[in-house]
Amino acid sequence: MLGTVLDPTANLAADVTSAGPDAGALAGKRIAIRIDMLWRSWDWVSEVWAEGLRAEGATVTFWRSCGRTGEEGRVAAAEYADLLAGSDMAIVGLGNCGSCTSWTIRDALTAASGGIPTIAVATAHFEQLARNLSKRGGRSGLRLHVLPYPLDILPKEQVDDIARDHYRSFLRNFGVRSGLAQQSAA
Amino acid sequence: MEAGWGDGLPLIPPTEERVQDFLVKGGRYPDELVALLPPLDAECTVEKIAINAVMAGAPPESLPLLCAAIEAMADPKFDLAGLNATTGSVVPAVIVNGPQRDRLRIPYGAGCLGGVAGPAPAIGRAIRLLMRNVGGQVVGLTSQSTFGTPGRVAGIVFAEWEEKSPWAPLAERRGVAGDAVTVYGAMGTANICDVVANDAMGFLEIIAKSMAYPGANGFLTASAFSETLAVIGPVWAEVIGREFPDIQDVQQIIWDKCALPIDWFRPEYYEPIDKLGRIKPDGRVHLVPTPDDVIVMVAGGMGGLHSAMLHSWGTCLTTTRPVAAA
Numbered sequence: 001m002l003g004t005v006l007d008p009t010a011n012l013a014a015d016v017t018s019a020g021p022d023a024g025a026l027a028g029k030r031i032a033i034r035i036d037m038l039w040r041s042w043d044w045v046s047e048v049w050a051e052g053l054r055a056e057g058a059t060v061t062f063w064r065s066c067g068r069t070g071e072e073g074r075v076a077a078a079e080y081a082d083l084l085a086g087s088d089m090a091i092v093g094l095g096n097c098g099s100c101t102s103w104t105i106r107d108a109l110t111a112a113s114g115g116i117p118t119i120a121v122a123t124a125h126f127e128q129l130a131r132n133l134s135k136r137g138g139r140s141g142l143r144l145h146v147l148p149y150p151l152d153i154l155p156k157e158q159v160d161d162i163a164r165d166h167y168r169s170f171l172r173n174f175g176v177r178s179g180l181a182q183q184s185a186a
Numbered sequence: 187m188e189a190g191w192g193d194g195l196p197l198i199p200p201t202e203e204r205v206q207d208f209l210v211k212g213g214r215y216p217d218e219l220v221a222l223l224p225p226l227d228a229e230c231t232v233e234k235i236a237i238n239a240v241m242a243g244a245p246p247e248s249l250p251l252l253c254a255a256i257e258a259m260a261d262p263k264f265d266l267a268g269l270n271a272t273t274g275s276v277v278p279a280v281i282v283n284g285p286q287r288d289r290l291r292i293p294y295g296a297g298c299l300g301g302v303a304g305p306a307p308a309i310g311r312a313i314r315l316l317m318r319n320v321g322g323q324v325v326g327l328t329s330q331s332t333f334g335t336p337g338r339v340a341g342i343v344f345a346e347w348e349e350k351s352p353w354a355p356l357a358e359r360r361g362v363a364g365d366a367v368t369v370y371g372a373m374g375t376a377n378i379c380d381v382v383a384n385d386a387m388g389f390l391e392i393i394a395k396s397m398a399y400p401g402a403n404g405f406l407t408a409s410a411f412s413e414t415l416a417v418i419g420p421v422w423a424e425v426i427g428r429e430f431p432d433i434q435d436v437q438q439i440i441w442d443k444c445a446l447p448i449d450w451f452r453p454e455y456y457e458p459i460d461k462l463g464r465i466k467p468d469g470r471v472h473l474v475p476t477p478d479d480v481i482v483m484v485a486g487g488m489g490g491l492h493s494a495m496l497h498s499w500g501t502c503l504t505t506t507r508p509v510a511a512a
Contacts, residue, residue, distance in 0.1 A: 012228065069501045
């Protein structure tokens with residue numbers, strides 16, 4: 001005869017289902033784009049998007065995530081905190097592998113928990129992982145824009161085309177208020 | 187099983203009585219917070235450790251070791267968040283030092299990396315269940331591991347054969363004497379076999395050169411850094427130790443020989459590797475940045491012929507913690 005069986009799982013914190021504030025108008029806004037040392041395709045996409053954001057009057061600052069442990073990690077955490085402190089909104093990517101999706105979502109959750117409009121970016125193969133990690137990180141409503149997969153094996157010209165194709169839907173996902181964001185994709 | 191608490195193997199039901207008994211014998215209070223485990227960043231209390239350890243079949247005497255191992259894994263420098271989600275096949279290897287090795291029957295001789303009957307697989311399984319049930323690492327849900335590894339079922343738990351080592355115990359060299367646990371992000375285990383070498387340099391060269399293969403994570407242009415672990419068999423260790431009683435010399439030689447010429451890589455690799463400053467003036471690329479990143483220990487059977495290598499996943503830095511007495 002068995003007694004009561006105890007639960008081996010963790011007690012989860014309450015989930016935040018809200019996407020957080022919309023990005024709103026872009027003119028005059030300081031936008032942080034978090035890139036990494038893994039994905040050149042994300043460098044290319046974010047450069048295309050940054051061009052568009054600047055055209056709408058925003059200022060864009062890139063920050064590259066490198067090693068996140070040891071002394072290098074401490075420096076990175078401080079740099080990232082400084083970046084967010086001086087930004088009105090954050091674009092965080094790229095979730096295109098397991099660990100990089102984990103760090104993308106962690107960095108996005110950090111930005112979102114600071115109250116600024118935040119969007120994470122992942123490729124289609126890692127979308128579900130990104131959503132699971134967002135939920136398990138306590139913010140299932142985190143905005144996520146999904147790019148095609150595979151992306152990193154494509155030539156720059158093709159990736160640039162994808163970035164341009166996705167720009168308007170990205171703005172909409174981010175809650176940007178502008179004429180361009182309201183237009184449907186060509 | 188239906189609740190998703192398990193790994194597919196039979197589980198021992200964690201009844202109140204069994205968990206209470208485990209806690210009493212393990213000598214810890216249930217409410218004590220040991221660590222926050224990612225990706226859930228969930229509170230891992232002593233009670234949660236006990237429940238999962240009961241399910242895995244681990245002995246109560248292993249509770250202090252389990253607590254210290256979890257604490258070490260949760261150190262931010264170990265990057266458990268990245269390790270849990272990665273496409274890589276990494277698992278935290280748990281290396282045990284000190285008198286507890288014999289009390290807990292953690293293997294350090296023949297078959298120490300797997301196959302010896304004893305509590306090590308159950309202790310490793312307890313850690314794996316904690317990573318699943320408390321941390322939230324589930325394949326296909328929060329873990330993208332492309333292949334996984336057998337070590338993700340029952341862990342990799344082994345000890346150092348300190349008495350056969352010509353050098354101070356691994357944990358002591360890392361600042362913790364006596365009972366200690368070291369966690370290392372291992373991409374599985376691989377054997378190094380040689381029947382020709384018969385001197386220290388011969389053994390060290392075959393170890394170092396075996397470790398340097400182009401697909402090792404240490405060579406990834408996406409890795410800021412990496413470590414590597416050489417588990418030297420006691421027969422080789424004795425020969426090496428006679429010629430190199432200072433472990434730093436051993437680390438230096440392995441580091442130096444564990445490298446590939448840049449022209450072994452296809453031309454498109456040159457730029458990203460060069461950008462990281464990893465091409466040395468002699469045209470070689472080392473697996474790990476410095477000799478300090480070569481971790482050396484002694485274990486294995488007296489059969490000779492063999493040593494073992496455990497490549498690191500990358501950014502998770504090896505972490506050592508003392509293990510409190512039960």
